[in-house]
Amino acid sequence: MGTRPGRGTANRGGGRAGTRLRRGGVAMAGGGPRRCRRLEADAARAVLGAADTLLFDCDGVLWRGEAAVGGAAAALGRLAAAGKRLCYVTNNSSRTRAAYTEKLRRLGFPPAEPRHVFGSAYCAARYLRQALPLGAAAYVLGSPALAAELEAVGVPHLGPGPAALPGPAPADWAQAPLDPAVRAVLVGFDEHFSYAKLCQALRYLLRGGPDCLLVGTNRDHRLPLEGGTAIPGTGCLVKAVETAAQREAFIVGKPNRFRYQQFNIGLPSSPTVQRNSSSSALMPFSSTQTLETPCLYSNNRAYCLSVLPEY
Amino acid sequence: MGTRPGRGTANRGGGRAGTRLRRGGVAMAGGGPRRCRRLEADAARAVLGAADTLLFDCDGVLWRGEAAVGGAAAALGRLAAAGKRLCYVTNNSSRTRAAYTEKLRRLGFPPAEPRHVFGSAYCAARYLRQALPLGAAAYVLGSPALAAELEAVGVPHLGPGPAALPGPAPADWAQAPLDPAVRAVLVGFDEHFSYAKLCQALRYLLRGGPDCLLVGTNRDHRLPLEGGTAIPGTGCLVKAVETAAQREAFIVGKPNRFRYQQFNIGLPSSPTVQRNSSSSALMPFSSTQTLETPCLYSNNRAYCLSVLPEY
Numbered sequence: 001m002g003t004r005p006g007r008g009t010a011n012r013g014g015g016r017a018g019t020r021l022r023r024g025g026v027a028m029a030g031g032g033p034r035r036c037r038r039l040e041a042d043a044a045r046a047v048l049g050a051a052d053t054l055l056f057d058c059d060g061v062l063w064r065g066e067a068a069v070g071g072a073a074a075a076l077g078r079l080a081a082a083g084k085r086l087c088y089v090t091n092n093s094s095r096t097r098a099a100y101t102e103k104l105r106r107l108g109f110p111p112a113e114p115r116h117v118f119g120s121a122y123c124a125a126r127y128l129r130q131a132l133p134l135g136a137a138a139y140v141l142g143s144p145a146l147a148a149e150l151e152a153v154g155v156p157h158l159g160p161g162p163a164a165l166p167g168p169a170p171a172d173w174a175q176a177p178l179d180p181a182v183r184a185v186l187v188g189f190d191e192h193f194s195y196a197k198l199c200q201a202l203r204y205l206l207r208g209g210p211d212c213l214l215v216g217t218n219r220d221h222r223l224p225l226e227g228g229t230a231i232p233g234t235g236c237l238v239k240a241v242e243t244a245a246q247r248e249a250f251i252v253g254k255p256n257r258f259r260y261q262q263f264n265i266g267l268p269s270s271p272t273v274q275r276n277s278s279s280s281a282l283m284p285f286s287s288t289q290t291l292e293t294p295c296l297y298s299n300n301r302a303y304c305l306s307v308l309p310e311y
Numbered sequence: 312m313g314t315r316p317g318r319g320t321a322n323r324g325g326g327r328a329g330t331r332l333r334r335g336g337v338a339m340a341g342g343g344p345r346r347c348r349r350l351e352a353d354a355a356r357a358v359l360g361a362a363d364t365l366l367f368d369c370d371g372v373l374w375r376g377e378a379a380v381g382g383a384a385a386a387l388g389r390l391a392a393a394g395k396r397l398c399y400v401t402n403n404s405s406r407t408r409a410a411y412t413e414k415l416r417r418l419g420f421p422p423a424e425p426r427h428v429f430g431s432a433y434c435a436a437r438y439l440r441q442a443l444p445l446g447a448a449a450y451v452l453g454s455p456a457l458a459a460e461l462e463a464v465g466v467p468h469l470g471p472g473p474a475a476l477p478g479p480a481p482a483d484w485a486q487a488p489l490d491p492a493v494r495a496v497l498v499g500f501d502e503h504f505s506y507a508k509l510c511q512a513l514r515y516l517l518r519g520g521p522d523c524l525l526v527g528t529n530r531d532h533r534l535p536l537e538g539g540t541a542i543p544g545t546g547c548l549v550k551a552v553e554t555a556a557q558r559e560a561f562i563v564g565k566p567n568r569f570r571y572q573q574f575n576i577g578l579p580s581s582p583t584v585q586r587n588s589s590s591s592a593l594m595p596f597s598s599t600q601t602l603e604t605p606c607l608y609s610n611n612r613a614y615c616l617s618v619l620p621e622y
Contacts, residue, residue, distance in 0.1 A: 174540045
């Protein structure tokens, strides 16, 4: 599917060696755009020197839970002092941009403003504001933060919070009121996800047909927690709605390019990136949907960045 | 995936014409095993005359909601009077076999016994009784009927009914107690399906690894209702759990062969059925996951059976 990792995204075999290439003195990931390899000190400095903006993944890369990854805050402090613009990218749709800037401050990272944070809740709200006709509303399977980002851009919404089935029998469920303004179903992380909400989402999608958008914040299938355990991610909820509706959702989060096109900070926006194109933005990310290795992306090339500590 | 409709299952184009073949005087579905075509009167009598057992789908084929399909009860009455053994097959995991026999009686169908009803709840219970070690339990996303069928075959279980997350934060959710006896996660239709239950299902599957079975009653993605509307089917819930666990569930319901192998009524059990093999069982079914046309299956060949009324 179009939203799966493709060109320019790291696979899970982050440590697999490929052919070592050189371009402009920078050690590059070899073996195609889906591989990445570690940048050692000199090469990392060369890569960083060429960048004026750095995009950082957050959960599991800069911090784990409420603890900053050792050395990460100091590393970012040095980068900020060197004049780099630092931005933050996350698939987590449960926090607003303001909550992220507050967390960065609390954990000792360089000061950030909400406009430097690109969370999937914010990106989904931006997308819907562009895609929906004026006054059209979104039925939301998601968090209060997702609702807040929709409010901030002026997209009416309903849905967040617990929901109960409106009666004992399927015939009752299929007769619950539908808001006539709803023209989109938006699926983010929702701890209150339930059959009742799935049912209502399907009913909006069936009523609207192709005129009702189906949007997901991301496809992460699990959220890893401390101690090696995990909880289900938004991708599970997106898949349940997609299965009911027999439609594919448009995903705004990583690795979809919609978010990057919003940054307007020099990232190429065409789907196919030329190997010899230049970029002024680099993105230290965890490898897709895992927390195995911090990675650095540049021009659809993935690097492992040794200036961030391993964990 | 192995549980998708494959050889011997009807596709949605139930009315599409194929090459007409003849074998033993019987008009057969042509154009490959995934097509079916209507059996007119003479051919239908020939097919029925060769069968001693008839397997009927129920919801949408014999009845719609609480109303028998016009003529269906009379047709089955004639078949029973002609000495045919009538059996009933359903993917609905929300009713016990006893509930189905009672419904058959209530709607005027020939008398049936629970042993003539092969619901996906019963088949799942039978499967788990065979597959689980003695004393091992199942964590169930499903109905009281599914729980009752597990009890009837002696499989301990937990899970049916509403569930709440055990605290406000993901760290709390990942520390809820797990029953040490659980060695299977069983997913059926569950109107109380929730993120809390999805989370617990994933935790059992992560704890047990390949030693924890993942079983689904069926993959029906929607349950059609009167008036052209629909509600999400069990397939949506199965897909959510599969996405979280990154594993494929074993499906006991149609079109999986496990159920048919249980019947022991002459159906071939090998995955590949020879075209010239014989069978004494015929199955009037709705086409897979739709209610378009009553179909008759025989030896991996699908027929539309005109002795049942169109609707």
